[in-house]
Amino acid sequence: MTDIAMIEAAAARLQGHARRTPLLSSPFLDEIAGRRVLVKAECLQHTGSFKFRGAWSALSALEPAARARGVIAFSSGNHAQGVAYAAKLHGVPSVIIMPEDAPKLKIDNTRALGAEVILYDRVTGDRDAIGARLAEERGLTLIRPFDEPLVIAGQGSVGLEIAEQAAEAGITQADVLTCCGGGGLTAGIALALESRAPGLRVRPAEPAGFDDTARSLAAGRILRNEALSGSICDAIVTPEPGRITFPILARLCGPGLAVTDDEALRAIALAFLRLKIVLEPGGAVALAAALFRPEAIAGDAVICTASGGNVDPALFAHALSRLAD
Structure with missing residues (x-):
């Protein structure tokens, strides 16, 4: 804790x-x-x-091998950008799961920072399930937006x-x-x-x-x-x-x-x-x-x-x- x-x-x-x-x-x-x-x-x-603070804190504490495989996060925009930028500065890949109704500026900025953005429906979708599946499939480390x-x-x-x-x-x-x-x-x-x-x-x-x-x-x-x-x-x-x-x-x-x-x-x-x-x-x-x-x-x-x-x-x-x- x-x-x-x-x-x-x-x-x-x-x-x-x-x-x-x-x-x-x-x-x-x-x-x-x-x-x-x-x-x-x-x-x-x-x-x-x-959000950049928490993203850098989590990324910088990862074991080098895990960090090199990349990270995944879900966010309506600010955690997304924080993780994407922290990953970019570390030179590692990032995948960000964002709701379809997130502000366009935040989606565009996250992509511009080098992240792969996956959109989902905030009401009918389950971002936790999507994140867990992709993390397992690709060997990515999940960086949760607050419960971490x-x-x-x-x-x-x-x-x-x-x-x-x-x-x-x-x-x-x-x-x-x-x-x-x-x-x-x-x-x-x-x-x-x-x-x-x-x-x-x-x-x-x-x-x-x-x-x-x-x-x-x-x-x-x-x-x-x-x-x-x-x-x-x-x-x-x-x-x-x-x-x-x-x-x-x-x-x-x-x-x-x-x-x-x-x-x-x-x-x-x-x-x-x-x-x-x-x-x-x-x-x-x-x-x-x-x-x-x-x-x-x-x-x-x-x-x-x-x-x-x-x-x-x-x-x-x-x-x-x-x-x-």
């Missing part, structure tokens, strides 16, 4: 390969939220999301950076809102902060109607989403929390938060206007929660992850139109 030693080892392997992303702020966002808002800009990471200790360890390097940057900013007590799908990023950050900054409490943020993690935390057991599609926050729409990640979240996280698609779009627009960064909907829900759920957050400061920026131009333009409202 993932622990702080694994996270520190992953961070060491990531040294010189992943970017140390900034913790951004704006007085205009502080005014909206009614408190200090700090944004961990993982949209500036390689491939446009934090080495991936969680890589994502935990975000938490190590947050602990250092929050201390530099004079923040020792705050909620840390994370964009949450299967829980790999949330679990990794929570484990890192437990060790390095125990005064920072992680809280998952999700799209309304797809808040399986928040409901699972409240119930004390894993609950599924009724629907598997229907939100613009495609990057973090998962059936249920991970079997490995959920026990970590249940032990370390505070209550979850949910925001609407419209609020995610407004957060995208405000992030561009005030922070000069580009976010995708799934990467904006934590900022949306910080801005539009102030009554659910305690303290004088809040930290949130801006976890991805791979947004189609048309949707980004639609989000920017919110500035005229």
Whole structure:
């Protein structure tokens, strides 16, 4: 299981390969939220999301013979690109299984990074079964998007950076809102902060109607989403929390938060206007929660992850139109 030693080892392997992303702020966002808002800009990471960290962590830890045979992953786009790029940098083949309704930009980018892309129907298909079959047939190593200790360890390097940057900013007590799908990023950050900054409490943020993690935390057991599609926050729409990640979240996280698609779009627009960064909907829900759920957050400061920026131009333009409202 993932622990702080694994996270520190992953961070060491990531040294010189992943970017140390900034913790951004704006007085205009502080005014909206009614408190200090700090944004961990993982949209500036390689491939446009934090997923590169977990992908590199897993790939770099493989035995050389296994790594040379190649890797396989399933993803709606960000894990896909992270694995594809990490594999490209290691000079090994990658196969990525992606839903047919994934944003075209993410499919195109994954192919451009050298991966073989296999599309499936998100509602009727079984990506786990497809991945297991291809892994066995081709001798590939499956790198799961969140329920994989080495991936969680890589994502935990975000938490190590947050602990250092929050201390530099004079923040020792705050909620840390994370964009949450299967829980790999949330679990990794929570484990890192437990060790390095125990005064920072992680809280998952999700799209309304797809808040399986928040409901699972409240119930004390894993609950599924009724629907598997229907939100613009495609990057973090998962059936249920991970079997490995959920026990970590249940032990370390505070209550979850949910925001609407419209609020995610407004957060995208405000992030561009005030922070000069580009976010995708799934990467904006934590900022949306910080801005539009102030009554659910305690303290004088809040930290949130801006976890991805791979947004189609048309949707980004639609989000920017919110500035005229």
